[in-house]
Structure formats: structure tokens, C-alpha cells
Amino acid sequence: MQLSWSFVYPGRYLFGENCISDVKFGSIGNRALLVFGRSSAKKNGSYEDLIAKLTNDNVEWIEYWGVEEDPSWSTVESIAAKIREFGAEFVVAVGGGSPIDAAKAACVVAKTGASWDELFSNPKLEALPLVAISTTSGTGSEVTPFSVIKKDDGLKEGFFNVNIYPKVAVVDYRYTLTCPKSVTITTALDAFMHCFEGYCSLRTNEMARMMALHGMKLIIENLDNVLENPVYEEGRRKLAFAASLGGFVISMTGTLFSHAASYPLTVYYGIRHGEAVALVASKMIVYMEEWILRMLEKELGIENFSKWFVNWLEELGVFDHLKDYSKSTEDEYLEWAEWLLSGTRKRYFDVTPAKIGREEILKIYEELKVVE
Numbered sequence: 001m002q003l004s005w006s007f008v009y010p011g012r013y014l015f016g017e018n019c020i021s022d023v024k025f026g027s028i029g030n031r032a033l034l035v036f037g038r039s040s041a042k043k044n045g046s047y048e049d050l051i052a053k054l055t056n057d058n059v060e061w062i063e064y065w066g067v068e069e070d071p072s073w074s075t076v077e078s079i080a081a082k083i084r085e086f087g088a089e090f091v092v093a094v095g096g097g098s099p100i101d102a103a104k105a106a107c108v109v110a111k112t113g114a115s116w117d118e119l120f121s122n123p124k125l126e127a128l129p130l131v132a133i134s135t136t137s138g139t140g141s142e143v144t145p146f147s148v149i150k151k152d153d154g155l156k157e158g159f160f161n162v163n164i165y166p167k168v169a170v171v172d173y174r175y176t177l178t179c180p181k182s183v184t185i186t187t188a189l190d191a192f193m194h195c196f197e198g199y200c201s202l203r204t205n206e207m208a209r210m211m212a213l214h215g216m217k218l219i220i221e222n223l224d225n226v227l228e229n230p231v232y233e234e235g236r237r238k239l240a241f242a243a244s245l246g247g248f249v250i251s252m253t254g255t256l257f258s259h260a261a262s263y264p265l266t267v268y269y270g271i272r273h274g275e276a277v278a279l280v281a282s283k284m285i286v287y288m289e290e291w292i293l294r295m296l297e298k299e300l301g302i303e304n305f306s307k308w309f310v311n312w313l314e315e316l317g318v319f320d321h322l323k324d325y326s327k328s329t330e331d332e333y334l335e336w337a338e339w340l341l342s343g344t345r346k347r348y349f350d351v352t353p354a355k356i357g358r359e360e361i362l363k364i365y366e367e368l369k370v371v372e
């Protein structure tokens with residue numbers, strides 16, 4: 001744990017019913033590009049609210065639809081081209097982490113013309129202002145300086161840039177009321193993992209721990225009720241806040257090994273992000289320093305965290321998504337281990353309170369295969 005630390009949040013955080021009405025779009029610029037995923041914004045009410053507000057604020061806009069889950073570099077480039085073509089002065093991203101992350105990267109590319117390598121190596125590149133409207137309770141990307149992009153012919157990579165913090169984060173839980181069950185589960189697990197990893201990180205601090213604990217408790221206490229009754233507003237509200245807490249937490253601590261090591265599961269075996277991270281973590285826990293888990297158990301009032309966690313994932317049906325993964329091979333694990341141990345991924349090992357090297361990585365991937 002760090003005893004000296006700072007908390008910087010250069011954005012404006014708006015939470016609650018109809019909080020979009022507090023965004024002063026006109027003061028950010030006159031022309032905006034709106035970035036969406038596939039179609040959920042039209043079902044959950046966010047599109048309608050946004051268009052009404054932009055009209056009211058006299059902002060001109062064009063729309064970019066279709067950002068895919070785990071957005072690729074070519075999507076980022078095409079969003080950036082649209083920004084330039086239209087002369088957008090700012091971007092509004094609506095959705096879960098995918099549209100928001102793609103928009104963050106595009107805000108840098110449109111402003112600076114950065115290449116993939118530049119984007120991932122220069123954390124000071126300038127960016128156009130971004131408003132992030134969150135419609136899932138997961139990534140917390142609306143309050144972080146991170147973005148994760150998939151290389152067109154390879155794995156996902158995360159980059160950090162203080163200029164991609166959304167200028168305004170809009171978190172209105174009503175937009176999550178129509179989230180399907182599968183999305184609710186994977187996003188809640190992602191948020192939980194951000195809190196868990198931030199709590200355990202060697203870079204943690206007292207404020208990150210406080211936020212992380214509250215976030216984990218909110219998810220544990222409310223996820224089941226929301227899955228039973230998807231329009232349970234109080235539960236949705238709490239999950240939405242927990243997800244932002246996870247975002248604030250990782251803005252301070254970053255994520256751990258379980259995040260990086262989960263990327264091959266998502267990219268090559270289609271296991272959704274939150275579930276992939278949780279699955280890797282279920283195997284990582286045995287290598288973690290005991291005292292951290294004991295402390296967490298005490299604070300959460302859970303007797304055996306590792307056992308509880310696996311049971312929880314079983315109840316949520318997460319292990320069922322490993323069917324395709326049973327075809328994975330040792331050669332792949334070797335390749336993934338090589339990737340994890342090279343380049344900037346080393347930073348994940350430095351902050352993870354666990355003894356994990358090549359041998360442990362291979363074991364973790366292998367053990368996931370035999371889970372029934």
C-alpha cells in the first residue's frame with residue numbers, strides 16, 4: 001500500500017436520474033460526433049435524451065453507429081476520420097466501455113494524427129474533449145484515463161493518457177434498466193474485478209481501498225436482486241455507482257495480472273471481458289499473498305474468499321462459457337505467456353501481490369481448461 005499518494009480527477013461526474021440535463025454541451029463546442037455501439041442506445045432512452053439536449057443546446061452533430069465489443073484499431077481510425085471530416089470540436093460516447101474506449105482513442109488520433117505506436121507510448125498526446133454517457137454498469141471507463149483497443153491482427157492493449165479522462169461523465173442508472181441478463185453479469189463482474197484488483201494492488205492507497213470495498217459490497221448485495229428483477233431501480237442505481245467506483249479505483253491503482261492475462265480468453269475464445277477476468281482471477285487467487293485475502297475476508301464478512309468467489313461464479317454460470325476454451329492448447333499458452341512477459345505488460349506483474357512467473361501462467365491457463 002502506498003502511504004503517500006494523490007487523487008486527481010479532472011472531470012465532472014454527474015450521477016442520477018436525468019443528470020444529462022446538467023451537461024452544458026454548448027460550452028464544450030458547437031459541433032459534435034456522437035459515438036454509439038450497435039443499437040442499445042435507442043432502446044434504453046439515452047439516445048432520445050441526448051438528442052433532445054443537444055438540440056436544446058444548439059449543437060450540431062453527426063452519428064457514428066456500430067462500435068463492436070472490444071473495439072479494434074480500424075474502428076478507432078474510422079471514428080477519427082469522421083471527427084475530422086465533420087470538423088467536430090468534441091465527441092460524445094454513449095454505451096459501455098467499448099464505444100467509450102474507442103472514442104477516447106479516436107479523440108487523440110483526430111487531434112494529433114497519432115499512430116498505434118505513438119498512442120501507446122506517449123501518454124501526453126492531446127485529445128479532443130469527450131463526454132461519456134454510461135449505459136452499462138461495468139468498465140467505469142467514464143471516469144478513467146485508460147482505453148483498451150484490439151490490434152487488428154492481435155491482442156488487446158490498454159493505454160493511459162491523462163487527456164482522455166472524459167470531461168463529463170453521465171451516469172444515469174435508468175439507461176441500464178434494459179440491459180440483458182448476460183450483459184448485467186459480465187459488466188458487474190468487470191466492476192467487481194476493478195474493485196478487487198484495486199483493493200489488492202501493491203499500488204493501492206487508503207482512498208482506493210475505501211472506494212473498492214464499498215463497490216464490492218454494493219455488487220454483492222445487489223446483483224442477485226437485479227438479475228431476479230431487471231427493472232429493480234434501487235439495485236440498478238447501486239450497481240451503476242459501484243461501476244464508477246471501480247473506475248475511480250483503477251484510475252489510482254491500475255489493474256492486475258488477471259486483467260492482462262484475460263485478454264487471450266476474450267480475443268481468441270470469445271469469453272466476455274468481465275467473465276474472462278473473473279475466471280483468470282479464480283485461478284490467480286491461490287498464488288496471492290494470504291494476508292491480503294484474510295484482510296478482505298474480514299472487511300467483507302466472508303469466511304473463505306477464494307471458495308466464495310468460485311461458488312459465486314458457478315452460481316452466475318460463468319464457467320459454462322469455457323466450453324470452446326477446452327480446445328485451447330499448450331502451444332497457445334506458451335505464446336500467451338510470452339506475450340504477457342514481454343513489452344509493457346511487465347507492469348501488471350509489478351503491482352500484483354502474487355508470485356507469478358511463466359510456470360504459474362501456464363498452470364492458470366491449463367487449469368481453466370479442466371474446469372467442468
Ligand SMILES: [Fe+2]
Binds near residue numbers: 194277
Ligand atoms: Fe475491466
